[in-house]
Amino acid sequence: MSHFVLDARHLLCPMPVIRAQNRIAELAPGDTLEVHATDPGALHDIPAWCRVHGHEIVSVAHVDKEVSITLRVGGTA
Amino acid sequence: MSPQQPLPATSIAPARTAPATGAPRKAVALISGGLDSMLAAKVMLEQGIHVEGINFYTGFCVEGHTHAIRNHEHAKPKRNNALWTAEQLGIKLHIIEVIEEYKDVVINPKHGYGANLNPCLDCKGFMVRKAREWMEKNGFDFIITGEVLGQRPMSQRRDTMPVVARESGAFDRLLRPLCAKLLPATLPEREGWVDRNKLLDFNGRSRKPQMALAAKYGFKDYAQPAGGCCFLTNEQYSHKLADLWSTRGSKQYEFDDIMLLKVGRHLRPRPHFKLIVGRDEGENNFLEGYRKRFVHLYATSHEGPLVLIDGTVNEDDLALAARLTARFGKGRDTESVTLTVADIQGNSRELRVAPMPANEIPPEWYL
Numbered sequence: 001m002s003h004f005v006l007d008a009r010h011l012l013c014p015m016p017v018i019r020a021q022n023r024i025a026e027l028a029p030g031d032t033l034e035v036h037a038t039d040p041g042a043l044h045d046i047p048a049w050c051r052v053h054g055h056e057i058v059s060v061a062h063v064d065k066e067v068s069i070t071l072r073v074g075g076t077a
Numbered sequence: 078m079s080p081q082q083p084l085p086a087t088s089i090a091p092a093r094t095a096p097a098t099g100a101p102r103k104a105v106a107l108i109s110g111g112l113d114s115m116l117a118a119k120v121m122l123e124q125g126i127h128v129e130g131i132n133f134y135t136g137f138c139v140e141g142h143t144h145a146i147r148n149h150e151h152a153k154p155k156r157n158n159a160l161w162t163a164e165q166l167g168i169k170l171h172i173i174e175v176i177e178e179y180k181d182v183v184i185n186p187k188h189g190y191g192a193n194l195n196p197c198l199d200c201k202g203f204m205v206r207k208a209r210e211w212m213e214k215n216g217f218d219f220i221i222t223g224e225v226l227g228q229r230p231m232s233q234r235r236d237t238m239p240v241v242a243r244e245s246g247a248f249d250r251l252l253r254p255l256c257a258k259l260l261p262a263t264l265p266e267r268e269g270w271v272d273r274n275k276l277l278d279f280n281g282r283s284r285k286p287q288m289a290l291a292a293k294y295g296f297k298d299y300a301q302p303a304g305g306c307c308f309l310t311n312e313q314y315s316h317k318l319a320d321l322w323s324t325r326g327s328k329q330y331e332f333d334d335i336m337l338l339k340v341g342r343h344l345r346p347r348p349h350f351k352l353i354v355g356r357d358e359g360e361n362n363f364l365e366g367y368r369k370r371f372v373h374l375y376a377t378s379h380e381g382p383l384v385l386i387d388g389t390v391n392e393d394d395l396a397l398a399a400r401l402t403a404r405f406g407k408g409r410d411t412e413s414v415t416l417t418v419a420d421i422q423g424n425s426r427e428l429r430v431a432p433m434p435a436n437e438i439p440p441e442w443y444l
């Protein structure tokens with residue numbers, strides 16, 4: 001199991017969730033992905049996308065103008 | 078071919094010609110985030126079909142960007158309606174970015190534009206084609222949409238629905254559950270994957286049947302885009318896009334072009350340049366991201382907008398742009414405003430100008 005980082009800063013929704021979706025498709029179950037974004041919409045969109053696809057949200061942080069979401073890849077991408 | 082005649086059998090051969098014993102047939106649903114596509118997917122789920130959603134991001138989608146940019150939208154809870162719909166239905170949603178591929182749909186629509194620069198029939202054909210490609214790649218059996226016969230003037234007419242099925246290559250694997258009873262039987266119906274008797278016969282522009290069905294399913298909170306989900310249906314946006322094409326002398330655009338058309342007040346005081354004026358802090362912040370790529374101005378003596386200049390300007394043009402920039406700031410009623418003007422090399426200097434009175438701005442300058 002590995003940890004990966006995705007820079008989705010300066011992208012407006014829904015691009016952060018699309019980038020996260022495409023990156024997750026390349027990862028294995030159990031891997032973690034840390035997504036950095038500046039559009040606060042990512043705070044809602046990425047967890048919502050994870051819920052419908054069965055991925056686990058490990059942590060969410062919103063500091064100043066930057067959002068950081070870490071998720072664990074579930075059984076299916 | 079008469080619209081009453083059945084569509085030809087599909088020439089495509091999905092990977093999954095027969096499901097494993099007991100496994101349900103699989104449908105990919107175009108999910109816009111509106112009520113109709115939500116209901117169409119629900120009708121299929123009720124028949125035991127495995128449904129997954131697909132949603133396309135063209136760059137012209139209203140939701141998302143405008144929510145993120147404008148100040149007044151921040152008070153509202155942000156939500157991606159397609160994702161929200163998928164959650165309500167308990168299905169997966171695949172969001173596909175099609176910005177580059179979609180350009181040809183906007184620039185060269187085979188079937189022309191609607192009331193504005195909305196190429197609705199070509200757009201629907203494109204999206205169903207992309208869904209068909211996704212279906213083939215992922216071993217799904219058919220495609221569903223929330224289309225309703227007679228609801229839209231271009232893409233949802235009796236004579237244009239077969240065009241979408243044919244030009245997308247989906248043929249009789251395209252099922253419209255909300256109006257299927259008014260259309261020839263499709264492959265999923267003929268094969269008994271779905272029960273045609275349980276499909277619907279919605280027709281026309283009334284929303285009452287959809288609202289009644291939503292109530293039956295217990296859907297209380299749903300988006301009502303009704304054509305408002307795409308900037309290309311917006312008259313003002315289309316006017317700005319037409320202006321961009323006409324002043325550049327070619328029907329082309331880049332992603333940043335169509336983003337900037339969504340933001341700010343656009344004024345073209347001279348044929349060779351226009352101004353993009355931030356209307357609030359959110360838009361000014363957004364335009365900040367472009368300041369290194371445009372000559373730009375902002376007032377230093379008073380609060381005011383960040384203004385980008387799109388085009389090549391001389392000293393007279395800069396003076397005019399400065400007066401307009403001052404006009405849209407808090408120094409508009411003062412005798413003079415001091416501004417900074419900066420070029421794309423990062424060189425900046427001060428200008429001091431009298432704000433332009435509102436009555437001296439010809440209405441035709443506003444795009």
